[in-house]
Amino acid sequence: MTQSNWSVPETEVVQQIRDRLDGDRTDVLATIVDVEGNAYRRPGAKMLLDEGGSGVGSITAGCLEDELLAVGDRVRETGETELVTYDLMNDDDEDVWGLGVGCNGVIEVLLEPLTETYRPAVEAFFGGRDVAVVTVLDGGERFERGDRVYYYPDEGTLESPDGSEATGWPVDALSGPAAELAARGKAGTVSLPDGADELTVFVDGLAAPDxxxxxxxxxxxxxxxxxxxxxxxxxxxxxxxxxxxxxxxxxxxxxxxxxxxxxxxxxxxxxxxxxxxxxxxxxxxxxxxxxxxxxxxxxxxxxxxxxxxxxxxxxxxxxxxxxxxxxxxxxxxxxxxxxxxxxxxxxxxxxxxxxxxxxxxxxxxxxxKRREGPIHERVDVESDADAPAQ
Amino acid sequence: MTQSNWSVPETEVVQQIRDRLDGDRTDVLATIVDVEGNAYRRPGAKMLLDEGGSGVGSITAGCLEDELLAVGDRVRETGETELVTYDLMNDDDEDVWGLGVGCNGVIEVLLEPLTETYRPAVEAFFGGRDVAVVTVLDGGERFERGDRVYYYPDEGTLESPDGSEATGWPVDALSGPAAELAARGKAGTVSLPDGADELTVFVDGLAAPDxxxxxxxxxxxxxxxxxxxxxxxxxxxxxxxxxxxxxxxxxxxxxxxxxxxxxxxxxxxxxxxxxxxxxxxxxxxxxxxxxxxxxxxxxxxxxxxxxxxxxxxxxxxxxxxxxxxxxxxxxxxxxxxxxxxxxxxxxxxxxxxxxxxxxxxxxxxxxxKRREGPIHERVDVESDADAPAQ
CATH class of the missing domain: 3.40.50.720 (NAD(P)-binding Rossmann-like Domain)
Structure with a gap:
C-alpha cells in the first residue's frame, strides 16, 4: 500500500484523475455521497483505487480504505458502478464510541470505473471554472446508476459528458436544490421528481481552486x-x-x-x-x-x-x-x-x-473549541435526503 | 547558491551546525546580535556560510546574504571573529522606505569560524536542555571578541566550552539581565561591568524545541x-x-x-x-x-x-x-x-x-492586523544596549 499517497491535497487527487484518464489503465473512483453522524471526511471526498491494492486520496481516516480497495477490484472487473453503504453505527453504545470519530456513522460510497464521462470535471477544475458533477444513484425507469450530466453554475447550463446540451433530464428540478449545492461548491444527494418517477442524484459541486x-x-x-x-x-x-x-x-x-x-x-x-x-x-x-x-x-x-x-x-x-x-x-x-x-x-x-x-x-x-455549532458548515437543501454537510 | 536551503527550519540550522562540527570543513557561523528598526529576523537568527558561496538559514530576506557570504570568506581565511554593522537606514526618507521591510534598519552581525567552542550549544539543544551562549563582542582588557561561556538556566551554572566551571567571568553580572534573557530563550546584547572595565556580550538563549x-x-x-x-x-x-x-x-x-x-x-x-x-x-x-x-x-x-x-x-x-x-x-x-x-x-x-x-x-x-502593539514581543532588560526584541 502506498502509504504516502493517502494524505495528498485535494487538488492532487483531481490531478491524478486527469493523469489516469490520459493513461490506459482502468482505475476505480470512489466518492463519498452521503454521511450520517460524525465522519472524518464529507460528501464529495474522493479516492482513486488502483489495481494492486493501493490508493490515492482518502475517504475516512483509514477505517474503510482496505474494504474499499476490495470492492474496487470487483468494480474494475465487472465494469459496474456500485453504491455501497457502510454502517459503522450499531445499537451497542459502547461499540459506537469505541470505533471513534472517523470510524463512526453511516457512510455511503459510490464506486465507478473511471471513464471519459469524468473528463469535463477535471477540465473545468483546472480551467478555473466551477462545475457540478450530477450522477444518478437511483434512476427509476429512465436512468441507470452512474449516468451523468454536468451543471455549470456560471451559465446555468446542463451538458452531457460529451459537451452537448443535456436533454431528457429533469432540467427544472436541477435549477432547485441541486443548483444551489452546485453554485456553492457543496456536495450532497438530492431527490428529483421525474414525472411520476423519482430520481436520486449525487450533486458534486467542484469549486475550482482559488x-x-x-x-x-x-x-x-x-x-x-x-x-x-x-x-x-x-x-x-x-x-x-x-x-x-x-x-x-x-x-x-x-x-x-x-x-x-x-x-x-x-x-x-x-x-x-x-x-x-x-x-x-x-x-x-x-x-x-x-x-x-x-x-x-x-x-x-x-x-x-x-x-x-x-x-x-x-x-x-x-x-x-x-x-x-x-x-x-x-x-x-x-x-x-x-x-x-x-x-x-x-x-x-x-x-x-x-x-x-x-x-x-x-x-x-x-x-x-471556542466556536459555537458544528465544525462543518451545514447546507440545508429542500430534499428528502439528509441535509448533506461539508 | 543553494536556493533551497534558505528557508530551512531553525532546528535544521542547528542540525547542520552539528553536522559541520562532526565534519572537517571550516564553516563560518553568522548570527544577528542586534537590530534597530524593523527587520525580517531578530537577534539570534543564524546562517551558516559555506565555502563556495552557499549558505544555510537566513538572516534577512535576501537583502544582506550575498554581502555576508563575502565577509564569511574573509573570516574563514583569517580565522578572526568579526562584528559587522549594516546600516540600511539613511537620511533620505524615500530610500529608507524604498528598501522596504527586511532591508530596513541597522543590523549587527557576528561572524565566527565554527569551532568546538560551539558544540555545547548543539548538545544542549538536541538534549532538550535550555542554554544560553554568551559570547564576547567587546572584551575590554581581559577578554577577546569571540570568547565564550555557557549559562544553563535550569541550574544557574556558568561553564566553559570544555565543560569546566567558568572562572574569571563576571558571574554576578550574568545573574542579572543576561540570565533573564537566557531563562526566557531570548537573545540580545548586554553590557556588564567588569571591575573598572566594561564587557559587551551577546546572550543567545537557545530554548530547546518543544x-x-x-x-x-x-x-x-x-x-x-x-x-x-x-x-x-x-x-x-x-x-x-x-x-x-x-x-x-x-x-x-x-x-x-x-x-x-x-x-x-x-x-x-x-x-x-x-x-x-x-x-x-x-x-x-x-x-x-x-x-x-x-x-x-x-x-x-x-x-x-x-x-x-x-x-x-x-x-x-x-x-x-x-x-x-x-x-x-x-x-x-x-x-x-x-x-x-x-x-x-x-x-x-x-x-x-x-x-x-x-x-x-x-x-x-x-x-x-487585529493585534495591538508590535508583532515581536519586546524584552526589556536593564542595560544600556537597546532592548532586544524577538
Missing amino acids: ELVVFGTGHDVRPVTELASKNDFRVTVVGFRGAVDLDERFPDADRTVTTSPATVGDDLDLDERTYAVVMTHNFVDDQLTVESLLDAGVPYVGVMGPRERFDRMLDAFEDDGRRFGEETLSSVYTPVGLDLGGGSPFQIAHSIVAEVLAVSNERTPRHL | ELVVFGTGHDVRPVTELASKNDFRVTVVGFRGAVDLDERFPDADRTVTTSPATVGDDLDLDERTYAVVMTHNFVDDQLTVESLLDAGVPYVGVMGPRERFDRMLDAFEDDGRRFGEETLSSVYTPVGLDLGGGSPFQIAHSIVAEVLAVSNERTPRHL
Missing part, C-alpha cells in the same frame, strides 16, 4: 508557495525586473510570471478569486502592486511589513491623488498572517497561509 | 508530523498494539514509539514542554491517553473529534471515579485545531499545527 498570487522572489517566498500548494491553492509567483529561474526556484508554484509593477493589473487575471501576498521587500514595488490589487477588488491583499509601513503607503497613495474607501481597504491584511508567534521563515509562511485559508473560507480564526 | 507527541498512526497523522517538524517541534509518533513500520511511515518524526495506552505515562517523558495531539480514532485508546496526559499536566492536549465525543469521555472518566478540575481541562483543545475551514487531511493538519504554535507561543490566534 489562486494565491505571491509577489516577490525573496528567500521567504518558497515556504509560502509550498504550503499554499499543499492547501489546494493554485499558486502563482510574480517576479519583477527580469527575475530569472523562477520556475526552478519555486517548484511548488503552478506558474511563475515575470512582469513590471506598473503592469500587474494588465498581465494577471485578478478577480474575486485572487488571494494576494505582497512581499517584494521593495516599497515602491509593493505600492504599485497593492494599488493594482485594490483597483481589481481582490478579496485578500496580505502585505508583509509593519502597520506603519502600510500607513506610509496610504500617504503615498494620497500624494498621488489616490484614495481608497474603507471597504476596499478591509481586504488589506497587514502585518500579514495570523498571530501564532514564531519567527522562522517557515513559521511565518505557516501563519500567512493559515490566514489565507481562514479568509477564503470566511472563518474567524480562533480555536475550534 | 516536543509534539502525536498519538495515532492513521493516514491523517503524516501531514501533522511533516508540518510540526518544519515548524521546529521535535516530533514523536506513538502507535499502539504492535503498530509496525512507524519509522518508515513517518519519516518526518524524530522518533516513533510503540507502546500500550495503559502505559503511556510511564513510557514517555511527559512534561510542561509536551504538546500532544490525540488522534487514534479509537475511543478507549484516546480516553486512556488523555487521562495520562491530564495526569502529567502537559500544556496542550488536542483531541480529534467533535465536542460531544469528549463529553462522553468525561462521562467515562466520571464512571471510573476520575474528575479533572477546570484548570487541568483548560489544556484540552477539542475539536482540535484553529477554525480555518478546509477539510482535506493537509488542511486539517495545517489548522492543528497552527493551534499548537499559537498555544506554545502563548498567542491568541487572530489576524495580526
Whole structure:
C-alpha cells in the first residue's frame, strides 16, 4: 500500500484523475455521497483505487480504505458502478464510541470505473471554472446508476459528458436544490421528481481552486508557495525586473510570471478569486502592486511589513491623488498572517497561509473549541435526503 | 547558491551546525546580535556560510546574504571573529522606505569560524536542555571578541566550552539581565561591568524545541508530523498494539514509539514542554491517553473529534471515579485545531499545527492586523544596549 499517497491535497487527487484518464489503465473512483453522524471526511471526498491494492486520496481516516480497495477490484472487473453503504453505527453504545470519530456513522460510497464521462470535471477544475458533477444513484425507469450530466453554475447550463446540451433530464428540478449545492461548491444527494418517477442524484459541486498570487522572489517566498500548494491553492509567483529561474526556484508554484509593477493589473487575471501576498521587500514595488490589487477588488491583499509601513503607503497613495474607501481597504491584511508567534521563515509562511485559508473560507480564526455549532458548515437543501454537510 | 536551503527550519540550522562540527570543513557561523528598526529576523537568527558561496538559514530576506557570504570568506581565511554593522537606514526618507521591510534598519552581525567552542550549544539543544551562549563582542582588557561561556538556566551554572566551571567571568553580572534573557530563550546584547572595565556580550538563549507527541498512526497523522517538524517541534509518533513500520511511515518524526495506552505515562517523558495531539480514532485508546496526559499536566492536549465525543469521555472518566478540575481541562483543545475551514487531511493538519504554535507561543490566534502593539514581543532588560526584541 502506498502509504504516502493517502494524505495528498485535494487538488492532487483531481490531478491524478486527469493523469489516469490520459493513461490506459482502468482505475476505480470512489466518492463519498452521503454521511450520517460524525465522519472524518464529507460528501464529495474522493479516492482513486488502483489495481494492486493501493490508493490515492482518502475517504475516512483509514477505517474503510482496505474494504474499499476490495470492492474496487470487483468494480474494475465487472465494469459496474456500485453504491455501497457502510454502517459503522450499531445499537451497542459502547461499540459506537469505541470505533471513534472517523470510524463512526453511516457512510455511503459510490464506486465507478473511471471513464471519459469524468473528463469535463477535471477540465473545468483546472480551467478555473466551477462545475457540478450530477450522477444518478437511483434512476427509476429512465436512468441507470452512474449516468451523468454536468451543471455549470456560471451559465446555468446542463451538458452531457460529451459537451452537448443535456436533454431528457429533469432540467427544472436541477435549477432547485441541486443548483444551489452546485453554485456553492457543496456536495450532497438530492431527490428529483421525474414525472411520476423519482430520481436520486449525487450533486458534486467542484469549486475550482482559488489562486494565491505571491509577489516577490525573496528567500521567504518558497515556504509560502509550498504550503499554499499543499492547501489546494493554485499558486502563482510574480517576479519583477527580469527575475530569472523562477520556475526552478519555486517548484511548488503552478506558474511563475515575470512582469513590471506598473503592469500587474494588465498581465494577471485578478478577480474575486485572487488571494494576494505582497512581499517584494521593495516599497515602491509593493505600492504599485497593492494599488493594482485594490483597483481589481481582490478579496485578500496580505502585505508583509509593519502597520506603519502600510500607513506610509496610504500617504503615498494620497500624494498621488489616490484614495481608497474603507471597504476596499478591509481586504488589506497587514502585518500579514495570523498571530501564532514564531519567527522562522517557515513559521511565518505557516501563519500567512493559515490566514489565507481562514479568509477564503470566511472563518474567524480562533480555536475550534471556542466556536459555537458544528465544525462543518451545514447546507440545508429542500430534499428528502439528509441535509448533506461539508 | 543553494536556493533551497534558505528557508530551512531553525532546528535544521542547528542540525547542520552539528553536522559541520562532526565534519572537517571550516564553516563560518553568522548570527544577528542586534537590530534597530524593523527587520525580517531578530537577534539570534543564524546562517551558516559555506565555502563556495552557499549558505544555510537566513538572516534577512535576501537583502544582506550575498554581502555576508563575502565577509564569511574573509573570516574563514583569517580565522578572526568579526562584528559587522549594516546600516540600511539613511537620511533620505524615500530610500529608507524604498528598501522596504527586511532591508530596513541597522543590523549587527557576528561572524565566527565554527569551532568546538560551539558544540555545547548543539548538545544542549538536541538534549532538550535550555542554554544560553554568551559570547564576547567587546572584551575590554581581559577578554577577546569571540570568547565564550555557557549559562544553563535550569541550574544557574556558568561553564566553559570544555565543560569546566567558568572562572574569571563576571558571574554576578550574568545573574542579572543576561540570565533573564537566557531563562526566557531570548537573545540580545548586554553590557556588564567588569571591575573598572566594561564587557559587551551577546546572550543567545537557545530554548530547546518543544516536543509534539502525536498519538495515532492513521493516514491523517503524516501531514501533522511533516508540518510540526518544519515548524521546529521535535516530533514523536506513538502507535499502539504492535503498530509496525512507524519509522518508515513517518519519516518526518524524530522518533516513533510503540507502546500500550495503559502505559503511556510511564513510557514517555511527559512534561510542561509536551504538546500532544490525540488522534487514534479509537475511543478507549484516546480516553486512556488523555487521562495520562491530564495526569502529567502537559500544556496542550488536542483531541480529534467533535465536542460531544469528549463529553462522553468525561462521562467515562466520571464512571471510573476520575474528575479533572477546570484548570487541568483548560489544556484540552477539542475539536482540535484553529477554525480555518478546509477539510482535506493537509488542511486539517495545517489548522492543528497552527493551534499548537499559537498555544506554545502563548498567542491568541487572530489576524495580526487585529493585534495591538508590535508583532515581536519586546524584552526589556536593564542595560544600556537597546532592548532586544524577538
